[in-house]
Amino acid sequence: MxxxxxxxxxxxxxxxxxxxxxxxxxxxxxxxxxxxxxxxxxxxxxxxxxxxxxxxxxxxxxxxxxxxxxxxxxxxxxxxxxxxxxxxxxxxxxxxxxxxxxxxxxxxxxxxxxxxxxxxxxxGPVSIDLMQTSLGLSATICAAGLDAQVAYGIPKFRRIPLCGGEMAYVLSIVEQLCGHIGRRVEYTIDGETLDVDCLMCAICNGRTYGGGFCAAPEAQPDDGWLDVYIIRKVSRVTIAKLLGMYKSGKHFQNGQLVRAAEPYFIYRRAKQVSLRAADGRGPIVATADGECAPKEQITVQVQPLAGRILLxxxxxxxxxxxxxxxxxxxx
CATH class of the missing domain: 3.40.50.10330 (Probable inorganic polyphosphate/atp-NAD kinase; domain 1)
Structure with missing residues (x-):
């Protein structure tokens, strides 16, 4: 070896x-x-x-x-x-x-x-699912919308003393909330089409991103499925209320959205997801495992047990x- x-x-x-x-x-x-x-x-x-x-x-x-x-x-x-x-x-x-x-x-x-x-x-090694995305291969989460916009701002906050991954993420969120938020996005999830005024979405093989935000608290990285969370467009005040729930993973328990999250989240399990902007405002910024790019269309497909990792x-x-x-x- x-x-x-x-x-x-x-x-x-x-x-x-x-x-x-x-x-x-x-x-x-x-x-x-x-x-x-x-x-x-x-x-x-x-x-x-x-x-x-x-x-x-x-x-x-x-x-x-x-x-x-x-x-x-x-x-x-x-x-x-x-x-x-x-x-x-x-x-x-x-x-x-x-x-x-x-x-x-x-x-x-x-x-x-x-x-x-x-x-x-x-x-030793274990096999896990991977995601083939429009930004390349990913083992964890592909996100689009506010999440990815926030990712653009993280590097400048990391240069601040004592400002690590999680704090830089929070500060970048605050900065983005001061600008225009929300997009109208068309999703195709295993053949189902949804037209949603949304804040952001996370297509998940792993559980966390953004320095510890628990988007998919029950995701299993070797079950052949993607956990898809879409957050509807809401007011800034409501975003602040949702942030703590989303960060701690308390929006989803026992295989379903909790009651407090149901008005704001859409949840699906899927093999393939694609999305595109439907508001004429140009590409959507997407991120996967730290890579960010604007895309006209974002496609994510699960690759069952295609990755070998060491634990x-x-x-x-x-x-x-x-x-x-x-x-x-x-x-």
Missing amino acids: RTLFLLNPTAGKADCTRTLPQQINVAAARAGLAPEEYTIQVTNHAGHARELANAAAQQARQSGEELRVFTAGGDGTFNEALTGIYGYANAAVGCLPFGSGNDFLRTFGTKEEFLDLDAQLAG PKPALERFAAQRTAQSADRT
């Missing part, structure tokens, strides 16, 4: 390359890895993690080896590596959370578990236990 560590020095507020390589060397020795069995590389431009992961996956396949890729960065770095190994059954990607948001891991465990190098090296040992054991329990329930 080959192990590759990809370190992004620009992710988050601190350069992980200053101390992490030595920590990796110590953990690798404790795990019994010989120096020739693992490699540490530093990314130096956008897309570099994808290139390095893809090259390593090709080489490992040619030599008949399994490949583990651990990305030290944020969700964007993880997504790049996941895209790089896409289609390689011999490779899997894990996340060392050194970014600002680190939303991917929240579906599976805690940041502390994913920062534990011993637990990471003692863990640290505690998260791996919980994931396996949950799958076993769900299988028993179905029988």
Whole structure:
């Protein structure tokens, strides 16, 4: 087995390359890895993690080896590596959370578990669904509307001292609420067409985005379904009331919207979703795993069990236990 560590020095507020390589060397020795069995590389431009992961996956396949890729960065770095190994059954990607948001891991465990190098090296791979979107491959959530507009404003707030991922997200929301909000959008959800005056929508494989906002509290990343949440256009006062519910995931419980959320949310489970602006005001801004772009039309389709990820040992054991329990329930 080959192990590759990809370190992004620009992710988050601190350069992980200053101390992490030595920590990796110590953990690798404790795990019994010989120096020739693992490699540490530093990314130096956008897309570099994808290139390095893809090259390593090709080489490992040619030599008949399994490949583990651990990305030290944020969700964007993880997504790049996941895209790089896409289609390689011999490779899997894990996340060392050194970014600002680190939303991917929240579906599976805690940041502390994913920062534990011993637990990471003692863990293993699982298969999850992926989403093929108009912005590329995604493991978590593709959002459009106010969410994506907010994402444009996050970088400038992150430069403020002590303003991390969640706080930067909140401040960017406040800024957007001071401008024009809401769009009329046409949705096609597994053949059903909806014309909605909406604030935003989230098409979810994972549970959180935006530094911890729990859009899909019961999403299962390996069930072959997308959880779709559309938030109707509402007043600014109502947005403020909804924000706490949406952030904590209290809008959805036991497989359905809670009563307080029903007037404001539309919920569907789907295999494929597409949406386009129906108000003549130009493209809609969309975001997927940190990537943002204006699009005339956004399409998202589930790719069942198309991704292989690495989980640290505690998260791996919980994931396996949950799958076993769900299988028993179905029988």
